[in-house]
Amino acid sequence: MRSHRSYTPWLLVAPALLWLAVFNLWPALNTSVLSFTNVHTLSGGSFIGLRNYSLMWQDPHLRDAILNTLVFMAVCVPLLTFLPLLLALLVQRTLPFMGFFRTVFYFPVIASAVVVAMIWQWLLDDRGLVNGLAQQAGWIHSALPFLTDRWLLLFSAIALTVWKGLGYYMVLYLSALGNVRRELHEAAAVDGAGTVRRFWSVTVPGVRGTMALVAMLIAVNAMRVFAELYVLGGRTGGIGGQDVSLVMLIQQAASGADGRLGYASALSVLLFFLTVGPLLLLARWNRRED
Amino acid sequence: MEHQLRRRSPVFDSVTPLGLTARYLTLLVVLAITVGPMLWELSTSLKSATEDVYTATPRLLPAHPSTAAYGQVSRTVPIAKFALNSLIVAVFCVGGNLVGATAAGYALARLEFRGRRLVLGLFLATLVLPGEVTVISQYQTVTRLGFGNSLLGVALPSMIGALNVLLMRNAFLAIPAELEDAAVLDGANVWQRLRYLGLPSAKGTLSVIAILTFIAAWDDFLWPLLVLQSPDKLTLTVGLSYLHSVFSADPRTMAAGTMIALVPVLVLFTALQRFFFRGVGEGAVKG
Numbered sequence: 275m276r277s278h279r280s281y282t283p284w285l286l287v288a289p290a291l292l293w294l295a296v297f298n299l300w301p302a303l304n305t306s307v308l309s310f311t312n313v314h315t316l317s318g319g320s321f322i323g324l325r326n327y328s329l330m331w332q333d334p335h336l337r338d339a340i341l342n343t344l345v346f347m348a349v350c351v352p353l354l355t356f357l358p359l360l361l362a363l364l365v366q367r368t369l370p371f372m373g374f375f376r377t378v379f380y381f382p383v384i385a386s387a388v389v390v391a392m393i394w395q396w397l398l399d400d401r402g403l404v405n406g407l408a409q410q411a412g413w414i415h416s417a418l419p420f421l422t423d424r425w426l427l428l429f430s431a432i433a434l435t436v437w438k439g440l441g442y443y444m445v446l447y448l449s450a451l452g453n454v455r456r457e458l459h460e461a462a463a464v465d466g467a468g469t470v471r472r473f474w475s476v477t478v479p480g481v482r483g484t485m486a487l488v489a490m491l492i493a494v495n496a497m498r499v500f501a502e503l504y505v506l507g508g509r510t511g512g513i514g515g516q517d518v519s520l521v522m523l524i525q526q527a528a529s530g531a532d533g534r535l536g537y538a539s540a541l542s543v544l545l546f547f548l549t550v551g552p553l554l555l556l557a558r559w560n561r562r563e564d
Numbered sequence: 565m566e567h568q569l570r571r572r573s574p575v576f577d578s579v580t581p582l583g584l585t586a587r588y589l590t591l592l593v594v595l596a597i598t599v600g601p602m603l604w605e606l607s608t609s610l611k612s613a614t615e616d617v618y619t620a621t622p623r624l625l626p627a628h629p630s631t632a633a634y635g636q637v638s639r640t641v642p643i644a645k646f647a648l649n650s651l652i653v654a655v656f657c658v659g660g661n662l663v664g665a666t667a668a669g670y671a672l673a674r675l676e677f678r679g680r681r682l683v684l685g686l687f688l689a690t691l692v693l694p695g696e697v698t699v700i701s702q703y704q705t706v707t708r709l710g711f712g713n714s715l716l717g718v719a720l721p722s723m724i725g726a727l728n729v730l731l732m733r734n735a736f737l738a739i740p741a742e743l744e745d746a747a748v749l750d751g752a753n754v755w756q757r758l759r760y761l762g763l764p765s766a767k768g769t770l771s772v773i774a775i776l777t778f779i780a781a782w783d784d785f786l787w788p789l790l791v792l793q794s795p796d797k798l799t800l801t802v803g804l805s806y807l808h809s810v811f812s813a814d815p816r817t818m819a820a821g822t823m824i825a826l827v828p829v830l831v832l833f834t835a836l837q838r839f840f841f842r843g844v845g846e847g848a849v850k851g
Contacts, residue, residue, distance in 0.1 A: 300705065386785065539700050
């Protein structure tokens with residue numbers, strides 16, 4: 275019935291397939307090949323076996339980057355898994371101005387990470403709004419070094435990541451909440467379950483699939499953090515480069531006329547395994563749920 | 565009682581005035597947290613040179629509003645040129661995705677051909693590949709194709725996204741088979757079915773893709789940072805970070821620069837948010 279000249283579908287698929295091949299599949303293969311070479315931006319380079327990988331393990335910045343990522347994930351995953359759900363519940367109901375709140379809560383998502391980091395840099399400056407207000411309230415006596423202390427800088431980057439992510443995951447939860455069965459809430463309410471009780475026994479189980487997805491997305495995104503730390507930490511990842519991320523190391527290695535593309539590729543391969551790990555976990559989880 | 569319960573929202577259903585007040589108060593607190601930083605930045609950008617922006621007693625409203633900082637930005641860096649560059653990249657990306665993802669999505673959803681499952685699998689497999697992983701090799705590819713240090717080079721890799729192809733496929737899958745069978749019986753060919761049956765019913769997803777692609781292109785940082793070298797070709801985000809290193813001493817100028825990057829996308833999104841939230845609600849983003 276839906277038979278036709280067989281070239282038509284291929285004609286339609288061809289551009290997308292070409293893009294996929296040139297900009298996704300080929301770079302993926304090529305990255306792994308490059309990781310075994312000492313290719314530079316302007317020179318061909320040659321095969322050097324596992325040298326890049328052994329260099330990687332001696333790089334103290336890599337250890338910092340992985341530690342930072344783990345802390346990032348440990349804080350971001352629980353916060354960004356639950357806060358947006360509460361937010362979605364707040365704006366879910368059809369009440370006056372809900373459309374306005376949804377739209378405005380999505381504003382930080384739309385903003386570029388660079389812009390967000392610049393705004394927060396201004397907020398968190400020694401003489402910025404946060405320190406000013408805290409000093410006025412008498413909570414602190416001298417300014418907190420949000421942008422220069424190793425851990426405070428990392429937590430500042432986490433704070434702005436949570437701030438920027440709230441609206442995005444709120445929207446994911448909004449579409450999932452539509453599937454939570456109302457009868458269950460009614461039954462629970464008739465049985466005398468309060469709001470908190472019903473949140474844990476009806477809402478959370480109802481959106482568990484989305485929660486798993488959201489948690490994995492946050493974990494993967496924590497692995498990919500770049501602009502936030504790049505801007506907040508002043509291009510180097512804080513003083514002494516202790517607040518670097520994995521992507522920042524890749525960018526640093528590849529930058530400039532004499533960028534070490536081979537070494538950057540080895541770091542990319544590591545990034546691949548670290549991000550695909552959580553995704554495979556998610557896939558397994560989904561299969562078990564089905 | 566039964567009737568009343570059915571009309572109530574699943575959770576946090578506060579029918580009491582107290583509950584409603586608590587809900588709106590919470591919403592206002594969240595509102596202050598989400599837009600507060602942006603308003604503070606806007607306010608800083610409008611403060612005149614004589615006003616102390618570092619004041620220990622912060623003032624949200626500028627004492628003597630002035631747009632001097634905006635003039636200062638445009639004298640320091642060609643910010644209008646940067647904005648135009650970002651716009652060009654974003655238009656390339658939106659155009660490419662609307663055409664490319666529609667075509668491929670339709671074929672994958674509605675046409676049968678040998679190898680369809682394999683092609684679909686390839687698109688799906690791409691989703692687990694974060695862009696940052698392939699960025700180095702992409703950079704090499706784009707440079708070798710002769711598009712290094714060009715706006716087209718910035719736009720090129722994201723002109724057809726695998727995720728968008730799959731979203732369009734989902735949208736086209738939602739068309740009832742009977743409708744299409746009727747069209748076939750009426751003698752409609754593939755192109756006519758795509759034009760008159762497919763596109764109208766995928767409008768929601770198309771607008772979501774257009775909005776998200778535009779925002780992603782406008783906001784992107786790592787990729788243009790790698791591709792572009794000439795100062796006159798920089799996109800807004802890269803240009804801003806350049807301004808940042810030159811002018812970090814003056815918060816007003818920095819704030820004006822960020823506002824120039826922020827306000828256009830916020831206005832665009834607000835204008836189109838109806839389509840966005842409706843399109844998302846249609847199942848474009850599935851949990």
